[in-house]
Each structure stands twice: as C-alpha cells, then as structure tokens.
Amino acid sequence: MSDKITIDPIPLTSTHGGHATAGCDGCAVHNAGALLKLGVDMQNWDYVVALAGNPNTGKSTVFNALTGLRQHTGNWPGKTVARAEGGFVYSDKRYKLVDLPGTYSLLATSLDEEIARDFILFGQPDVTIIVVDATRLERNLNLVLQTLEITDRAVVCLNLMDEARRHKLQVDDRRLARDLGVPVVPTAARQGEGLADLLQAVHQVATGEVVCKPYRMQKEPKAIKGALDRLVAQLTTAFPGLPNARWVALRLLDGDESIVQAVRTGELGQLIVGTPDLASREPTQHQMSRQPVTEQMEMAA
Amino acid sequence: MTVDITTQRLTGGIAPRPTPNGAAVNADSILASVDAFRREMTTDIHEEWVEAVYGEASRLAERSVTRPDQKARFDLDRTIDRLVTSRWLGFPIMLALFTFVLWLTIAGANIPSAMLADLLLGTVHPWLKGIAAAIGLPWWLDGFLIDGIYLGTAWVVSVMLPPMAIFFPMFTLLEDLGYLPRVAFNLDAIFRKAGAHGKQSMSMMMGFGCNAAGVIATRIIDSPRERLIAIITNNFALCNGRWPTQILIATIFIGGLVPAQWAGLISASAVVGIALLGVLLTFVVSWALSRTVLKGEVSTFSLELPPYRPPRIWQTIYTSLIDRTIYVLWRAIVFAAPAGAAIWLTANIPVGDISLAEWLINGMNPFGLLLGLNGVILLAYIVAIPANEIVIPTILMLTVLTTGMVDAGAGKGVMFELDSLNATAALFSAGGWTLLTAVNLMLFSLMHNPCSTTIYTIYKETGSAKWTALASLMPVVMGFVVTFTVAQVWRLFA
Numbered sequence: 001m002s003d004k005i006t007i008d009p010i011p012l013t014s015t016h017g018g019h020a021t022a023g024c025d026g027c028a029v030h031n032a033g034a035l036l037k038l039g040v041d042m043q044n045w046d047y048v049v050a051l052a053g054n055p056n057t058g059k060s061t062v063f064n065a066l067t068g069l070r071q072h073t074g075n076w077p078g079k080t081v082a083r084a085e086g087g088f089v090y091s092d093k094r095y096k097l098v099d100l101p102g103t104y105s106l107l108a109t110s111l112d113e114e115i116a117r118d119f120i121l122f123g124q125p126d127v128t129i130i131v132v133d134a135t136r137l138e139r140n141l142n143l144v145l146q147t148l149e150i151t152d153r154a155v156v157c158l159n160l161m162d163e164a165r166r167h168k169l170q171v172d173d174r175r176l177a178r179d180l181g182v183p184v185v186p187t188a189a190r191q192g193e194g195l196a197d198l199l200q201a202v203h204q205v206a207t208g209e210v211v212c213k214p215y216r217m218q219k220e221p222k223a224i225k226g227a228l229d230r231l232v233a234q235l236t237t238a239f240p241g242l243p244n245a246r247w248v249a250l251r252l253l254d255g256d257e258s259i260v261q262a263v264r265t266g267e268l269g270q271l272i273v274g275t276p277d278l279a280s281r282e283p284t285q286h287q288m289s290r291q292p293v294t295e296q297m298e299m300a301a
Numbered sequence: 302m303t304v305d306i307t308t309q310r311l312t313g314g315i316a317p318r319p320t321p322n323g324a325a326v327n328a329d330s331i332l333a334s335v336d337a338f339r340r341e342m343t344t345d346i347h348e349e350w351v352e353a354v355y356g357e358a359s360r361l362a363e364r365s366v367t368r369p370d371q372k373a374r375f376d377l378d379r380t381i382d383r384l385v386t387s388r389w390l391g392f393p394i395m396l397a398l399f400t401f402v403l404w405l406t407i408a409g410a411n412i413p414s415a416m417l418a419d420l421l422l423g424t425v426h427p428w429l430k431g432i433a434a435a436i437g438l439p440w441w442l443d444g445f446l447i448d449g450i451y452l453g454t455a456w457v458v459s460v461m462l463p464p465m466a467i468f469f470p471m472f473t474l475l476e477d478l479g480y481l482p483r484v485a486f487n488l489d490a491i492f493r494k495a496g497a498h499g500k501q502s503m504s505m506m507m508g509f510g511c512n513a514a515g516v517i518a519t520r521i522i523d524s525p526r527e528r529l530i531a532i533i534t535n536n537f538a539l540c541n542g543r544w545p546t547q548i549l550i551a552t553i554f555i556g557g558l559v560p561a562q563w564a565g566l567i568s569a570s571a572v573v574g575i576a577l578l579g580v581l582l583t584f585v586v587s588w589a590l591s592r593t594v595l596k597g598e599v600s601t602f603s604l605e606l607p608p609y610r611p612p613r614i615w616q617t618i619y620t621s622l623i624d625r626t627i628y629v630l631w632r633a634i635v636f637a638a639p640a641g642a643a644i645w646l647t648a649n650i651p652v653g654d655i656s657l658a659e660w661l662i663n664g665m666n667p668f669g670l671l672l673g674l675n676g677v678i679l680l681a682y683i684v685a686i687p688a689n690e691i692v693i694p695t696i697l698m699l700t701v702l703t704t705g706m707v708d709a710g711a712g713k714g715v716m717f718e719l720d721s722l723n724a725t726a727a728l729f730s731a732g733g734w735t736l737l738t739a740v741n742l743m744l745f746s747l748m749h750n751p752c753s754t755t756i757y758t759i760y761k762e763t764g765s766a767k768w769t770a771l772a773s774l775m776p777v778v779m780g781f782v783v784t785f786t787v788a789q790v791w792r793l794f795a
Binding site: 168173175180 | 327328330331332334335338339341342346347350351353354355357358359361362363364365366367368523607608610613
C-alpha cells in the first residue's frame with residue numbers, strides 16, 4: 001500500500017459537505033501531508049474516532065489507509081470479527097481510530113450491533129465516521145439515520161465512488177450533506193481517493209470548527225406520542241441536557257435492556273455533552289469486547 | 302468562515318452532570334413509567350420505528366441519487382449469482398472449485414515441500430551435525446537439540462509452509478472475489494436443518510486449511526450456541542496437517558489395490574471421500590449437539606450477497622501470507638519443537654533393556670489392534686498432539702524401531718521420511734500393516750483430538766475448560782468407536 005494519499009485533483013472538492021475553507025491552512029492539499037500513520041501506537045490521543053458502517057462497505061480499507069495497519073480486508077460481510085484500533089496524527093492532533101463491526105442497524109438485536117451501538121453511545125467518540133456504500137445508498141442510509149439519532153458528531157464517508165462511477169450512478173453528496181446535516185465526503189478508499197478530504201472533515205468536526213446539525217427523524221408512531229412526550233420530560237428532568245432524550249425514550253419503550261440498565265445505573269448521565277471525563281471515555285470491558293463465548297451464554301440464559 | 306451546515310449544538314454543554322444518587326432516585330420512577338407505558342401499548346413500536354427509518358432512508362436516497370441506466374446495472378453479477386447459487390449447479394460448482402483449490406494445494410506444494418525438505422533436512426541437518434561433532438558436543442545434547450528439536454521443527458516447516466502458502470492466498474482470493482457468501486448461502490439450508498448457523502460453512506472452509514484458523518473464524522457467528530457448535534465440529538474439516546497422512550496412506554494401500562493407471566485417481570478419490578465424510582460428520586454432529594447439550598433456536602441471519610469485485614491479487618497474497626500463513630505456522634513451530642525433543646527422548650530413554658518408546662508401543666499394541674490400528678500409530682498420535690504434520694514421520698521412525706530394520710532409518714529417535722514409496726511400503730508390511738490398518742488410520746486421522754494449537758485456540762475462544770474438553774475428547778472417542786466397529790465388521794467378513 002502506498003504511503004501517500006491520493007489527493008483529489010481539484011482543490012475545490014475540499015469543500016464537500018458545503019463547508020468553505022479559508023486560506024491554505026484549511027485546504028486539503030495543504031493538510032494531506034500532515035497525516036502520520038501510527039499503526040497500533042495510540043498513546044495519549046486527543047480525539048477518539050469511531051468507524052461505523054454496513055458490512056462490506058470498505059470500512060477496513062479506510063481503517064488501514066488512515067492507520068497504516070494491514071488488517072485483512074475481504075469481500076466478505078462480517079469479516080471484521082473483533083474491534084480493531086489504530087492511531088494516526090493529523091494536523092498535530094493525535095487520533096485513536098476504532099473500527100467497529102459492520103452492522104445494518106443499531107437496534108442491538110445481535111452482538112455486533114450491540115458492540116457498535118454501545119461504543120457510539122457510551123464510548124462517546126469525538127467523531128463517528130459512517131462509511132456507506134455509494135452504490136447502495138438507500139440501504140446504507142438506514143444505519144446513517146440511526147447513528148445520527150445517537151450522536152451529533154458524525155462524518156459520512158461516501159465510499160466506493162469508483163464502483164458508483166462504474167455503474168454510471170451519480171450521487172449528489174452536497175445535497176446529501178444538507179439533508180443529513182453532517183459533512184459528506186465522497187471517497188474511493190481502495191484507490192486512496194478522497195481520504196484527504198475525509199481527514200479534513202473529521203478534523204473539523206473533532207475540533208468543533210464544523211458543528212453538525214444531524215437530521216433527526218420526527219415521525220414517531222402516533223399511538224405512542226403521548227407516552228413518548230411524558231417520558232422525554234421525565235428523562236430531561238433526571239438527566240438535564242441529555243442530547244438524545246427522544247431516542248432514549250424510544251429505546252426504553254422498545255424494551256432495550258442495555259438502555260434500561262444505563263438509566264438504572266445513571267450511566268446515561270455521562271452522555272451529556274460537556275461532561276467528557278477521560279475516565280469514562282474508555283467504555284468498560286463489558287460494553288467493548290467480544291467476550292468468551294460461554295460468558296455470553298450465561299448472560300443470555 | 303461560513304459553514305452552511307452549522308447551527309448551535311443542541312445542548313451546548315450548559316447542563317451540570319447529575320449526581321449519581323439523584324439519577325438513581327429518578328431512574329426508578331422513569332423505569333416505572335416505562336413499564337406502565339409498555340403494558341398499555343397496543344402497537345409494535347419497534348416495527349413502526351424500523352419502518353419509519355426505512356421510509357426516510359428511501360426518501361433521502363431518492364433525492365440525491367441519479368441512476369441513468371438502471372436496467373443493465375448488475376446484470377453480470379446477477380447472472381453469475383443465478384449460476385453459483387442454483388439448485389442444480391450450485392453444489393457441483395462448489396465441489397469442483399473446492400477440488401480444484403485442494404488439487405492445486407496438494408500438487409503445487411509437492412515441489413517446494415521437497416525443496417525445503419532437501420534444504421532443511423538434507424543440507425542444514427548434516428551441516429549442524431558436522432558443527433556439533435567439530436565442537437565436541439556430547440551425543441545426548443547433540444541428539445536432543447539437532448535430531449530432536451531441530452528436525453521436528455524443520456519437518457513442520459517443510460511439510461506445512463508450502464501448502465499453507467498456496468491454500469490461504471487461494472482461499473483469500475475466493476473470499477475477496479465474493480464467492481464465500483454464496484457458499485454460505487448454498488449451505489445455509491443444510492446447516493439450519495442441522496440446528497446450526499449458515500455461517501458455519503465459512504468457518505468449516507477455513508478449517509480445511511487449519512482448524513485453529515477455522516476456530517478463530519467462528520467469530521463471525523453471533524449466537525454463542527451456534528458458535529460453540531461450529532467450534533466443536535470444526536475438527537471434522539480435514540486440516541492441512543492431515544492431508545499428507547491421507548495422501549501417503551491412500552497412495553500406498555488403496556492405490557496399490559488397482560492397476561497402475563487407475564491408482565492415482567482411486568487414491569485421490571479415497572482422500573476426497575474422507576474429506577466428504579468429514580463434512581457429513583460436521584452435519585451429523587451439529588445436529589446431535591443442537592438436540593442435546595446445545596439446544597436452542599436457530600438464529601436467522603441476513604446475508605448480503607456482495608457485488609463481485611476484482612481482487613487485488615498481490616495485496617491479497619501479501620496479507621494472507623502475513624495474517625494467516627505465518628501466524629499459523631509460527632504457532633505450529635512453537636509446539637513442534639518440544640514434540641521433536643519428546644520423540645527423541647522416548648526413543649533414547651531406556652526402560653529395562655528396551656527404549657521408553659518400545660515399552661509404550663508394546664503396552665498400547667493390544668488396544669491398538671482391537672481398533673484395527675497398532676501401538677505405533679497410537680503412540681505416534683500421542684507424540685503428534687502438538688502438530689498433525691509429524692504423524693507420518695513419527696510412525697515411520699517408531700516402526701523402524703520396533704521392526705529392527707535399523708539400516709532403513711537414520712538412527713534412534715531421528716525423524717525421517719523415506720525417499721521412495723516402495724521403501725515405505727516395505728517398511729509398513731514389515732510392521733504388520735494391512736489394508737484394514739490403512740483404512741482405519743485414514744478414519745482415525747479424520748476423527749481424533751485436535752492438535753494442541755487448536756485446543757489452545759478453542760480454550761482462548763470459549764474461555765471454558767468444559768467446552769474445550771468436549772471439543773477435544775468427543776472426536777477421539779468417536780474415532781475409537783468407528784475404527785473399532787470397522788475392525789470388527791472387517792474381521793467378520795475378511
């Protein structure tokens with residue numbers, strides 16, 4: 001794999017997602033050289049970045065390109081079996097990148113989904129990159145919308161643009177960015193295309209240069225609107241400033257056990273923006289890792 | 302700086318964090334009202350919410366995607382898919398591809414294996430012996446280090462490295478191409494009927510390369526119950542270390558039954574037959590487990606058939622060499638070195654006026670004969686627990702020891718492999734081998750305990766001594782039962 005990231009030939013594309021940049025410092029061409037791949041060395045990071053996405057969208061390729069690690073990438077849905085972590089330095093900031101298992105949703109119906117969901121929710125990454133397959137946008141947006149319900153610091157990596165071009169498919173990334181309210185960066189990670197823009201967008205969201213206003217779904221089932229409203233009120237009283245109270249309420253009504261647990265233990269309070277303490281940033285073993293299989297059996301029993 | 306997607310952060314860090322106590326007090330009332338609401342609820346909000354998400358996703362995608370020529374888009378992919386997952390052609394294509402990969406592995410590995418053996422055993426070994434003699438190393442230290450540890454390790458490297466260096470990249474290429482999900486799709490129905498997970502077909506495929514790798518590959522299965530089934534039955538996928546045993550024994554004993562022009566085909570079919578028997582056992586044992594100790598629902602899984610993508614060949618070869626081949630080989634070497642030492646020691650430690658090895662063989666012979674095997678084979682399988690690759694060299698060495706054909710061997714406790722098949726055949730007949738011994742050895746090679754690398758991997762993956770013990774002991778018990786039955790039936794009719 002080449003150590004250089006291919007820079008999009010047209011500098012203007014660095015404004016993907018609609019954010020204009022000022023001067024050389026903000027230009028992707030200027031900053032592309034600032035990427036330093038750290039491999040597994042991720043001591044003293046400044047920001048934690050989670051890498052989410054459907055299976056088989058090239059998450060691992062993006063992960064490898066940014067960290068310089070060579071995690072095997074295969075055309076095999078679900079092949080990232082364990083959470084992989086790596087590090088990189090960009091614009092003098094140290095980033096820890098966490099490759100989450102590929103999932104189609106975050107409803108925590110399977111262990112993979114639970115790992116991914118819990119990390120985004122309780123791990124509170126500074127930025128969540130959602131890698132989507134540009135050729136299968138509709139299906140991939142399901143995950144994007146669900147992720148945006150949970151976190152408001154996200155960048156959509158519109159990957160496999162090369163495949164999309166091959167199939168003569170046009171994806172309007174600017175419109176998508178406006179609709180979703182988060183930066184959308186078209187990439188072809190296998191060719192290293194667009195990664196400089198991706199880094200730029202991640203950096204801007206992490207540092208707060210760009211503040212996202214994620215699209216939140218308004219349509220909740222009418223039958224439960226009353227219950228939902230009352231629950232949201234209760235939640236915001238108990239946890240003032242909870243950023244995603246409506247989503248939490250919905251999950252509670254759906255009987256989501258790990259959310260119920262988070263309410264019971266008060267862990268939910270950690271989700272409030274502005275109270276990042278480093279001790280709680282690293283989620284507990286229970287949420288993070290794939291446990292030995294028999295322990296899961298006991299948990300399931 | 303203008304940022305058009307900017308607005309204020311919704312909650313902007315104003316709120317103080319609640320005290321844990323305060324949260325706990327409120328938590329109870331929240332959970333109480335959740336329970337109350339859930340009891341009143343008449344609609345399935347899960348379903349409705351998922352539907353809403355799908356609707357929104359579809360609406361948003363519609364807004365930003367333009368597809369000029371929708372009709373012709375995935376036609377090629379779809380045609381291939383229809384072919385490789387078809388009811389009639391799916392399995393034959395699978396079997397053909399599988400046979401081709403294995404044939405290439407077996408045939409392609411021969412030459413590099415011979416070259417490596419020539420280098421490590423034919424050149425480096427005498428050279429090391431020469432150095433040892435020159436610096437006056439005592440015979441026992443020289444024997445222990447060079448004939449024991451070095452030879453054991455060198456054997457594993459020369460027998461294992463070439464097939465793994467061919468099999469793993471080939472397998473990875475198929476994986477990158479996108480074929481494996483189709484295999485899982487084909488096998489899903491059978492595995493589901495067996496009460497297991499469709500993805501088990503993938504870990505089984507990996508097991509044909511190496512059971513330790515296959516056990517790790519079961520991580521793709523979410524359900525702990527189904528994952529345990531996949532782990533326990535992975536041993537029935539004939540691994541690389543066992544192919545040499547199968548091929549050699551089939552060539553000498555089964556190929557020898559028919560005229561020379563048919564020998565190759567017949568012995569190859571015998572080996573494929575054993576491999577297929579392993580697949581059958583995988584289904585049968587999965588079925589039995591899912592109806593006894595691992596009862597439970599079969600979990601559904603949605604398997605996306607990904608588009609076929611041209612694999613990046615060099616990178617695939619590189620990563621599969623690093624990730625799989627070297628990794629698995631290293632672990633095998635770590636276990637093979639002490640095994641080489643153990644073989645040398647058993648052959649050179651005297652018990653009374655015979656060696657420990659002979660004493661053990663004599664002790665196990667009655668039980669071995671009852672199974673249609675012999676004491677040499679049983680001892681070889683105990684010695685070869687660290688790595689199946691050293692079964693054949695160990696058997697040869699121990700046979701020489703017991704038949705007294707000392708001129709054929711290289712010395713007490715030295716692992717070697719005879720150059721010509723004829724010499725090997727002569728040695729076997731001197732050791733009292735029959736066709737029954739050969740057939741049962743092939744069966745026992747399929748059904749015996751996993752190698753220690755795999756056992757260790759199973760323990761690491763399950764975290765449970767109980768399941769590790771079951772996975773290790775069940776196949777060997779099955780092996781005893783099957784070989785015993787075959788031997789009794791055989792003797793009844795022969």
